Amino acid sequence: MSQDQQTTTTSWEVFLRPRRGLAHQHVGSVRATDPDMALAHARDLYTRRGDPLSLWVVRSDGVHAASPAERDPFFSNARHKPYRYPEHFAPLTRGEQDDA
Amino acid sequence: MRDPATTARPAAPGARGTAPGDALARHVRRLGDDALILGQRLCETVTRAPTIEEDLALSNIALDLIGHARVLLTRSGQLDGSGRSEDDLAFRRTEREFENVLLVELERGDFAVTIARQLVFSHYAVLHYTALADAADPELAAFGTRAARESAYHRHHADRWTERLGRGTAESHRRMQAAVDRVWPYTAELFEEDELSRTLVATGAVPSVAALHDDWAAAVTAVLDRAGLTVPALGPQPRGGRDGLHTEDFAPLLAELQSVHRQYPGGSW
Amino acid sequence: MSATAPTGPRAADAPADGGAPQEAERAAEFEALVAAGESVEPRDWMPDGYRRMLIRQIAQHAHSEIIGMQPEGGWLTRAPSLHRKSVLIAKVQDEAGHGLYLYSAAETLGVDRADLLDALHRGQQRYAATFNHPALTWADTGAIAWLTDGAAVTNQAPLCRTSYGPYARAMRRICQEEAFHVRLGFDMLLALCEGTPEQRAMAQDAVDRWWLPAVALMFGPPDTETAGTREPAAALGAAVSRRAIAWGIKHHTNDELRQRFVDHVVPQAEQLGLTLPDPGIRWNDERGHYDFGPIDWEVYRGSLEEDSHTARRRIAHRVAAHRDGAWVREAAAAYAERPTAPDAAPDRTTAGEGKPTG
Known part of the structure; x- marks a missing residue:
């Protein structure tokens, strides 16, 4: 019974730019057979309220992902390098908190 | 285009006089009736669409159409000086007083019929409402601008599905062609002008359909063409809606639409 | 239905295949994450029981939205004013939207929406039994929006903080929209109560019929010792609730939420001038809550049985729509898969910011 959907609809990730000046944000996903349908469904589903400026749909299987749980070394870049942050260094003005 | 004999048909009981305001009011009411009845048909599809996404899409379109009807019926009640509200006009007129085209009242049918009807109507609506944006009446002009924009999305929806059904499977092609054949004869009435509309067109009050x-x-x-479908040959072109002469599909539709409102006389909602 | 072996394409967030050697260590990490009130995200390791409980709950929730379209959807064609017609269309389409948000959230757990719908159609997965109550008059649409959506908001507000990230995000979106539903239901009933005596009578009748389904069925069976009888089922329900609370899926027992709902709704009923059909309702100064007739297992089961014939209609309606739409879904699929590339799609623009054309 579900064979038709299982074999044919694809998952698409939906990104919305809610306001000028903001990046597109991931808002969820839709299922559709092709990009036009995906865009239409995303429009109907995610723009019923507000005044969104732009919508993207991206095939979910086109997203390449990684997370620390799976690939810890991949994210090790940020650790043990305090000198990447301004507060590692002497404050520019004596007695003030870092706010650079 | 219009068969001149139609002017000899019995006038609908709701037809009022021929003062300019009344003529424009009646013209606007006809357009409001088109939107209301088509919106009502689409309401029937909600919870019955092929996918949940389509329930959402069709209800969006229905919502726009009911919105169009509200503006047009309200304006009509102002123009004819009767002070009738959108609800007076939607819920308290009888079958013969409605002057929508027959196309919009035809039974729901399958999804292909829904799409075929949306296709022919939305293409007409975009053109008509765009032209209406130049109307002398400022409220009608504002309505035309808004409604043309909304109808353009309805048109996009119908185009998209027409192509997918036309070029989908053998079954969808067959159903879509049958649906186009079914609604096609009823499209002529969208573009017909009678004495009333010709007079209004002549004075520049409304655009010529x-x-x-x-x-x-x-x-x-x-x-x-893009959908691989055949444009039906021109056969007999049913008409009568603009004179309140409907198909037998209409009375049950109206009875349903008005049932609750009429059961509670004097009610406020 | 397998929770771990989706046959269809999955969302980008779908879980990675496990194969972790240190199961116990991961379980401890997971428990710590939940205990700290952090979100669990799709690619995190999670216990099978957690995944299964979530799938069941999210699917049940999604199905409730979809089946819940029917009692109100049936009145779209008969709404007594064009304003009310517009409002009801907007509400019913929100329900379709909520169902879609939730199916998407469920898919991040590795299941396929088509399988979930199949399970619904075959009666293998449940939905809120409240929606098996028949909507007999126009006023029922108001009572549904006020009482059952009000109950839903009470249930759902804590779910915005549920431990599973995609579910919590869907719920935040849903809660924002549901608030409008409760207001519109109240507003609709208020109009009836301020109308003719016949309208007011219709409103009272609807509230009489929807009170018990809302208060009993929307919150699920009793799950605390005080509300349970000597039923073994009550102990089981309490155990399931405790597990869900420990995992941060739920934050309150069914009975706590039920009390919260009653406390909200009694003053609103007074404002409407409508009577809630429970002679046991009275303010209890000592507890700081309203007392109300106990929702024990007998009451709960009775409500379920009364509506079993409408339940069959709900599923039949849903199955018919799905079956009648099969050819359309097949057509869309065949169109997408046809060998000749489509002409340049008119509405598609290259939008990526990484491209110079963006």
Whole structure:
């Protein structure tokens, strides 16, 4: 019974730019057979309220992902390098908190 | 285009006098009736669409159409000086007082019929409402601008599905062609003008729908071509809606639409 | 239905295949994450029981939205004013939207929406039994929006903080929209109560019929010792609730939420001038809550049984729509898969910011 959907609809990730000046944000996903349908469904589903400026749909299987749980070394870049942050260094003005 | 004999048909009981305001009011009411009845048909599809996404899409379109009806019926009640509200006009007129085209009242049918009807109507609506944006009446002009924009999305929805059904499977092609064949004869009435509308067109109060026909036919033909569908031959063209002479599908539709409102006389909602 | 072996394409967030050697260590990490009130995200390791409980709950929730379209959807064609017609269309389409948000959230757990719908159609997965109550008059649409959506908001507000990230995000979106539903239901009933005596009578009748389905069925069976009888089922329900609370899926028992709902709704009923059909309702100064007739297992089961014939209609309606739409879904699929590339799609623009054309 579900064979038709299982074999044919694809998952698409939906990104919305809610306001000028903001990046597109991931808002969820839709299922559709092709990009036009995906865009239409995303429009109907995610723009019923507000005044969104732009919508993207991206095939979910086109997203390449990684997370620390799976690939810890991949994210090790940020650790043990305090000198990447301004507060590692002497404050520019004596007695003030870092706010650079 | 219009059969002159139609002017000899019995006038609908709700037809009022022929003062200019009344004529425009009646013209606007006809357009409001088109939107209301088509919106009502789409309401029937909600919870019955092929996918949940389509329930959402069709209800969005229904919502726009009911919105159009509200503006147009309200304006009509102002123009004829009767002070009738949108609800007076929607819920307290009888079958013969409604003057929508027959196309919009035809039974729901399958999804292909829904799409075929949306295709021919939305292409017409975009052209007509765009032209209406130049109307002398400022409220009508504002309505035309808004409604043309919304109808353009309805048109996109119908185009998209027409192409997918036309070029989908053998079954969808067969159903879509049958649906186009079914609604096609009823499209002529969209572009007909009678004495009332000709008078209004002559004074520049409203745009001529007859003048829109060729652009409409070209646009719809292009979509049907893309979809691999055949433009039906011109056969008999049923008409009568603009005079309150409906199909037998209409009375049950209206009874349902008005049932609760009429059961509670004097009610406020 | 397998929770771990989706046959269809999955969302980008779908879980990675496990194969972790240190199961116990991961379980401890997971428990710590939940205990700290952090979100669990799709690619995190999670216990099978957690995944199964979530799938069941999210699917049930999604199905409730979809089946819940029917009792109100049936009145779209008969709404007594064009304003009310517009409002009801907007509400019913929100329900379709909520169903879609939730199916998407469920898919991040590795299941396929088509399988979930199949399970619904075959009666293998449940939905809120409240929606098996028949909507007999126009006023029922108001009572549904006020009482059952009000109950839903009470249930759902804590779910905005549920431990599973995609579910919590869907719920935040849903809660924002549901607030409008409760207001519109109240507003609709208020109009009836301020109308003719016949309208007011219709409103009271609807509230009489929807009170018990809302208060009993929307919150699920009793799950605390005080509300349970000597039923073994009550102990089981309490155990399931405790597990869900420990995992941060739920934050409150069914009975706590039920009390919260009653406390909200009694003053609103007074404002409407409508009577809630429970003679046991009275303010209890000592507890700081309203007392109300106990929702024990007998009451709960009775409500379920009364509506079993409408339940069959709900599923039949849903199955018919799905079956009648099969050819359309097949057509869309065949169109997408046809060998000749489509002409340049008219509405598609290259939008990526990484491209110079963006």
